[in-house]
Amino acid sequence: QKEVEQNSGPLSVPEGAIASLNCTYSDRGSQSFFWYRQYSGKSPELIMFIYSNGDKEDGRFTAQLNKASQYVSLLIRDSQPSDSATYLCAVNGGSNYKLTFGKGTLLTVNP
């Protein structure tokens, strides 16, 4: 059973701080990694994707991937109250390219 694990939180950070969200996965053959943001009652929205080891930056967001440790993280710099949402880690791998989601981490950014 391929699994994606996330700390369910809630993770609470003050406005302006760095929020760090973590995810581990079990399938060593996984090839692509995604972070989605989901506001309450809304659909998942793609934030970042990363395919290679290392860091990938997009604005205030940085995704980090370490395939040897089977670990992917998302850093949100200068956190804003509007960043308060559930963040879903998703991992794609295997012969059928099935996307497996973690259960999500609830982030709260306090003004």
Added chain:
Amino acid sequence: DTAVSQTPKYLVTQMGNDKSIKCEQNLGHDTMYWYKQDSKKFLKIMFSYNNKELIINETVPNRFSPKSPDKAHLNLHINSLELGDSAVYFCASSLLRAQPQHFGDGTRLSIL
């Protein structure tokens, strides 16, 4: 607007009924998906079609039947609805199988 659109947004029905949810994407993507998000917010793949061909069929009761008339449309028909089917169903699409997926707004299904 380019998007993944689902209808209806809300579906309230009695146990035992049959219902359908429709999904259309105008992004030119080859692959479409159905996900179920339960009350604990866990998002799980149900089906995936690539260019009208079924490529993922998870352990889902056979009361659920997807149909893809063309690569821009993926519908979900559910027979004999049960209380446990209450959830939000999301349609998604991606350009290719391993590419980022884009989600529709979801259909909230409530079984009375």
